[in-house]
Amino acid sequence: MSQHNLNPQSPFFHEERHATLAPYVGQLITICGAGTLGANLGETLARMGFTRLRVIDKDRIEARNLSGQPYSRAEVGAPKARALANLLYRAVQTRVEPQAIELTASNASQLLAGSVLVIDAFDNAPSRAIVSQTTRDAGLPCLHIGFSPDGLYGNGIWEPNYQIPQYIPGDPCDYPLTRPLALALTSLAARAITDYLRHGQTHHFELTWSDLKIHYHPQI
Known part of the structure; x- marks a missing residue:
């Protein structure tokens, strides 16, 4: 989009000035998980102008989620996927397809079908x-994002380089800086997503919170 065609009344005016995403915003992105990373990433993508999101999460909102996730106290007890869909439609009229069910080996292919990109933000x-x-079997591009239970490290890894992390006890929701860390990680994920869609490039990234060191590098 050329500069003289920009609409200053558009809610995405600033994003359009920097780099148009118009050819890509209507493509289906599926986010697996509507917790601290998935919900914040979904909100970021919607506010960037992406209009087709699918969100898969079987959980319901708990009061303890409110410190790190973009839900309200009035939504406690509601399915996360549906609450996020309502939130994003009210905010910027993004239509989210909520799947408030558990993703399993038997239904995963159906739930992920049609996606141009899959984001894994599950917490298990x-x-x-x-x-x-x-995603490997289907040849779907997939970016896995996550952070450590101590809330001090996070990363994003593309298939086929991803390895399932070992279980480490702890709950990052108990860490007071979880939301700032999550917002930093979802910003990096949004950058990686747009680089993939616009240029076909896949970038891994990692963030260490103690020294605020960021690595963002092409997949080899």
Whole structure:
């Protein structure tokens, strides 16, 4: 889009000035997980102008989620996927396809079908393994994002380089800086997503919170 064709009344005016995403915003992106990373990433993509999102999550909102996830107290008890769909439609009229069910080995192919890109933001190894295997089998591009239980490290790894992480006890939701870390990671993920869609490039990234060191590098 040329500069003189920009609409200053568009809610995405600033994004359009920097780099148009118009050819890509209508393509289906599926986000697996609507927790701290998935929900914040979904909100970021919607506010960037992406209009077709599918969100898969079986969980319901708990009061403890409110410190790191973009939900309200009034939504406690509601399915996360549906609450996120309502939130993003009210905010910028992005139409999210909510799938408030558990992703399993038997339904994963159907749930991920039609996606131009899959984002794995699940918080458990079994679900991550299913997403990894399903996207590999189907030849779907997939970016896995996650952070450590101590809330001090996070990364994004593209298939086929992804390896299922070992279980480490702990709950990052108990860490007071979880939301700032999550927002930094989802910003890096959004950059990686747009680089993939616009240029066909896949970039891994990692962030260490203690020294705010960021590595963003092409997949080899």
